[in-house]
Amino acid sequence: MNTQHTPLFCDLELAERIERAEAQLIEATARAAHRRLADGRGFVLPVAGGLAVFAGDDSPFNKVVGLGFGGVPTDDELDEIEKAHAGVGTPVQVELTHLADPEIGPVLTRRGYQLESFENVLGIxxxxxxxxxxxxxxxxxxxxxxxxxxxxxxxxxxxxxxxxxxxxxxxxxxxxxxxxxxxxxxxxxxxxxxxxxxxxxxxxxxxxxxxxxxxxxxxxxxxxxxxxxxxxxxxxxxxxxxxxxxxxxxxxxxxxxxxxxxxxxxxxxxxxxxxxxxxxxx
Missing domain, CATH: 3.40.630.30 (Gcn5-related N-acetyltransferase (GNAT))
Incomplete structure (x- = not known):
């Protein structure tokens, strides 16, 4: 395999493509979990171009994904998401790319969201x-x-x-x-x-x-x-x-x-x- 590549540059358009694909994968996986569990507790809620997803208890797919390229989430949207998560007894976890709208971070911080970790997205x-x-x-x-x-x-x-x-x-x-x-x-x-x-x-x-x-x-x-x-x-x-x-x-x-x-x-x-x-x- 040839490893001599021109490094891929990630502009906002490419980041949005990748985050949209990630949101689609999380949604499809969560809906598969909803069908398997059939307990009526799962949800997929749109929010500012992204999705808030609850697949099931302890699922790694319980997260807010795809934010950053469709505006800043409103207080009403975040109220709805937080209420939905409280109803199933799970915290709200937002995965936010550093290329997202810079206004989103302060909005979440003011509402009590705390930074817990990072993950890297690599591309080719x-x-x-x-x-x-x-x-x-x-x-x-x-x-x-x-x-x-x-x-x-x-x-x-x-x-x-x-x-x-x-x-x-x-x-x-x-x-x-x-x-x-x-x-x-x-x-x-x-x-x-x-x-x-x-x-x-x-x-x-x-x-x-x-x-x-x-x-x-x-x-x-x-x-x-x-x-x-x-x-x-x-x-x-x-x-x-x-x-x-x-x-x-x-x-x-x-x-x-x-x-x-x-x-x-x-x-x-x-x-x-x-x-x-x-x-x-x-």
């Missing part, structure tokens, strides 16, 4: 085609429906033993919650990949393509198979598939300074922007 201009070279003994293939439960359990096992490099994720989710959230992502159209090393299932990852944006939706390797080039090969494979799907931009979200960020940058991704995570307990 997708080439016309890729020559993917596999490390010795590694095979990457689509993961079929017949092995869905096995794939879900493998991913849960892999993320339960995270790399310690960089800033840790601010949230940890119960194993069952993680598995069901991944299941909802599959129902929302995330394609699954299985990685085998020396014939053993060693890792997996996901990819969603929409409107020219390829979202690298989660990737994990079991501890015994790490440091053998699996993550780089998985990135290259998904980039090739994104190119075949006609995408022009690929994006991945990582923790700052993490091994995932390092692997992405080695594969040609550039840091585009940072999201601040602001939380209000209601």
């Amino acid at each position: 201009a997708i080439e016309d085609e890729y020559d993917v070279t596999m490390p010795d003994g590694v095979v990457i293939r689509p993961s079929g429906d017949d092995e869905l439960d096995r794939w879900l359990n493998l991913m849960a096992d892999a993320v339960a033993a995270p790399d310690t490099q960089g800033v840790p994720w601010r949230e940890e989710f119960p194993r069952d919650t993680y598995i069901e959230s991944e299941r909802d992502g599959v129902a929302a159209g995330v394609a699954r990949y299985a990685v085998l090393r020396n014939g053993e299932l060693a890792g997996g990852g996901g990819l969603r393509t929409a409107d020219g944006i390829a979202q690298f939706a989660g990737a994990a390797t079991l501890p015994a198979h790490r440091r053998h080039g699996i993550q780089s090969a998985l990135l290259a494979t998904r980039l090739a598939d994104a190119a075949a799907a006609g995408c022009d931009v690929g994006v991945i979200t990582t923790q700052p300074g993490s091994k995932s960020q390092q692997n992405a940058q080695r594969s040609g991704f550039t840091l585009l922007y940072t999201r601040a995570v602001l939380v209000k307990h209601v």
